[in-house]
Amino acid sequence: xxxxVLLDAEDGTIPQxxxxxxxxxxxLGDIDVLVTGGADTIAxxxxxxxxxPGIRKVRTAxxxxxxxxxxxPLAALLVALAPDYxxxxxxxxxxxxxxxxxxxxxxxxxxxxxxxxxxxxETFVRPIFAGNVLVTLHSSDAKKLLxxxxxxxxxxxxxxxxxxxxxxxxxxxxxxxRFVSAEHSSTERPxxxxxxxxxxxxxxxQSAEGFKILEPLADRLGAAIGASRVAxxxxxxxxxxxxxxxxxxxxxxxxxxxxxxxxxxxxxGMKDSKVIVAIxxxxxxxxxxxxxxxxxxxLFQIVPALTAALG
Amino acid sequence: MxxxxxxxxxVDYNVKVRVRxxxxxxxxxxxxxxxxxxxxxxxxxxxxxxxxxxxSEILTVSIGVPQAADTLRTALAMGADRAILVQSEESPEPxxxxxxLKILVDREKPDLVILGKxxxxxxxxxxxxxxxxxxxxxxxTFASRVEKTxxxxxxxxxxxxxxxxxxxxxPAIVTADLRLNxxxxxxxxxxxxxxxxxxxxxAAADLGVDLTRRLTILSxxxxxxxxxxxxxxxVAELVEKLRNExxxx
Ligand SMILES: Cc1cc2nc3c(=O)[nH]c(=O)nc-3n(C[C@H](O)[C@H](O)[C@H](O)COP(=O)(O)OP(=O)(O)OC[C@H]3O[C@@H](n4cnc5c(N)ncnc54)[C@H](O)[C@@H]3O)c2cc1C
Ligand SMILES: Cc1cc2nc3c(=O)[nH]c(=O)nc-3n(C[C@H](O)[C@H](O)[C@H](O)COP(=O)(O)OP(=O)(O)OC[C@H]3O[C@@H](n4cnc5c(N)ncnc54)[C@H](O)[C@@H]3O)c2cc1C
Numbered sequence: 001x002x003x004x005v006l007l008d009a010e011d012g013t014i015p016q017x018x019x020x021x022x023x024x025x026x027x028l029g030d031i032d033v034l035v036t037g038g039a040d041t042i043a044x045x046x047x048x049x050x051x052x053p054g055i056r057k058v059r060t061a062x063x064x065x066x067x068x069x070x071x072x073p074l075a076a077l078l079v080a081l082a083p084d085y086x087x088x089x090x091x092x093x094x095x096x097x098x099x100x101x102x103x104x105x106x107x108x109x110x111x112x113x114x115x116x117x118x119x120x121x122e123t124f125v126r127p128i129f130a131g132n133v134l135v136t137l138h139s140s141d142a143k144k145l146l147x148x149x150x151x152x153x154x155x156x157x158x159x160x161x162x163x164x165x166x167x168x169x170x171x172x173x174x175x176x177x178r179f180v181s182a183e184h185s186s187t188e189r190p191x192x193x194x195x196x197x198x199x200x201x202x203x204x205x206q207s208a209e210g211f212k213i214l215e216p217l218a219d220r221l222g223a224a225i226g227a228s229r230v231a232x233x234x235x236x237x238x239x240x241x242x243x244x245x246x247x248x249x250x251x252x253x254x255x256x257x258x259x260x261x262x263x264x265x266x267x268x269g270m271k272d273s274k275v276i277v278a279i280x281x282x283x284x285x286x287x288x289x290x291x292x293x294x295x296x297x298x299l300f301q302i303v304p305a306l307t308a309a310l311g
Numbered sequence: 312m313x314x315x316x317x318x319x320x321x322v323d324y325n326v327k328v329r330v331r332x333x334x335x336x337x338x339x340x341x342x343x344x345x346x347x348x349x350x351x352x353x354x355x356x357x358x359x360x361x362x363x364x365x366x367s368e369i370l371t372v373s374i375g376v377p378q379a380a381d382t383l384r385t386a387l388a389m390g391a392d393r394a395i396l397v398q399s400e401e402s403p404e405p406x407x408x409x410x411x412l413k414i415l416v417d418r419e420k421p422d423l424v425i426l427g428k429x430x431x432x433x434x435x436x437x438x439x440x441x442x443x444x445x446x447x448x449x450x451x452t453f454a455s456r457v458e459k460t461x462x463x464x465x466x467x468x469x470x471x472x473x474x475x476x477x478x479x480x481x482p483a484i485v486t487a488d489l490r491l492n493x494x495x496x497x498x499x500x501x502x503x504x505x506x507x508x509x510x511x512x513x514a515a516a517d518l519g520v521d522l523t524r525r526l527t528i529l530s531x532x533x534x535x536x537x538x539x540x541x542x543x544x545x546v547a548e549l550v551e552k553l554r555n556e557x558x559x560x
Contacts, residue, residue, distance in 0.1 A: 105441035132534075139525060177477040183473045240473050246488075288542065
């Protein structure tokens, strides 16, 4: 059997989330990867992909239509390549979640989103109801299209392989939506999905100004910063900080929740963290039901004290 | 412009669901059901486009059990003009839902379909994209802002590293994210008025779509519960535990 893994390589690098998707696919047979991007990034992206161990070949498609990860040309490309594969796999990132279901519909296949475990080539485990239920599904489709919950799979190594690179000719201009502009929230910190430590804040931080109290702690721990929906909705931090059922799904070694109550939608995104610390002034807050260590008190005193105590 | 908004009846977001003892499904007896929160946002966005003079008619559709008519009445009370219930024994998979929606799109000819980005029960996050594929229309998922432009729509979407704006020619598919708007509540007089708005019922079986599931549930289980840990008395104690017990710093 052979699987094709679509990588998120638009900026010329291969993110950890894509390497987790490859890890998930390793039980499915031979693996080809598909790298797409603009003419300026494709060579670097392909070279990085070729270094990933265990890849049979790297297939590339480039051009303006692929520069921004638009779903329509990606789906058309996946459909064109589909006859060669039994499984088509992508990380459950914004790009994977947009393109794979579209391609699946064109192939008359029911996409299987957010796969956490692969039992065999036709049997998959995925979360439903905000992760409160895990369902084991059997797919009767001839071809399987999956997106991968990356927090559930340790990424494969970035270096060590020498896979051949082969350019493919994409189907004729399939561009439908057009890219206008992007606003990337700039940060020097690790990506949420890749971070070993996450310091996360909620409504308890009170304001964008108040939220900054988390920064020295995150600096000290080399941590990424996350947030609850309320913190994002209130404009304390940008949207891509949101952790939860409808935000990012993370599983770091250490998750420090500050001023977050622990709603099920938030827990859905972080309850697989190895160690959870909760800092909350309400000792009844549900977050304490999942926290390994809790401190009850005012975060505006505790957070700076913790930063200082770490030296 | 005519807008179609597909809405789904789901277990209310405040309910923590439990797997039935036989493992064959989740406990739904006596559980509160509501409109999928993302679909409320989709309905609201359609209403705002009508209030701006961009849209003229808002049609809402639900596919599912007869009680989904209540969910449609909620959308009518919010301000949708008319509703269609495609009745089936259960909510079909996104591929089948998309095929049914495609038939309705071919019949009703909307210029825009706004869906929720995901239903909070099955969390598939797939139906809008699948419908866009079947119709060969442009798509913009995870929308946080929708604006009419001279040649179509400008849609800002929430993506992993921030946000981006796409331009789409109509007809098009948009899926709504949380921050697109804050949906209104239906006022009591509008709830009364909604009872008189047209609600058509069609049997899913009459549409000729194969509803056979491609995915069959082998088992359902609750994930292992995390046990509550301990509350500590001081920051120093926390640092000691993180260093020497948990060994994560
Ligand atoms: C469809 C849907 C999807 C959703 N998706 C998500 C999602 O992906 N992610 C998400 O996070 N939420 C999501 N939510 C929202 C979720 O239900 C909660 O509303 C949200 O998580 C609450 O955020 P919070 O914990 O910051 O705020 P609150 O629940 O208001 O909690 C604030 C906490 O801060 C504490 N606090 C206040 N001041 C201090 C202080 N000085 N010191 C210490 N503690 C303090 C309080 O005791 C309280 O426990 C979703 C909701 C819906 C309906
Ligand atoms: C009795 C029962 C048995 C089931 N058995 C199985 C099974 O064996 N295998 C399995 O995989 N699943 C099963 N399901 C789940 C069912 O198939 C889901 O409803 C389906 O997977 C849809 O996923 P979603 O709603 O999360 O779609 P999403 O793609 O997350 O929905 C996105 C958006 O699409 C629109 N939409 C989705 N559904 C509808 C609808 N019905 N009407 C109108 N608009 C809609 C809404 O705008 C929604 O916001 C079962 C459900 C029931 C009730």
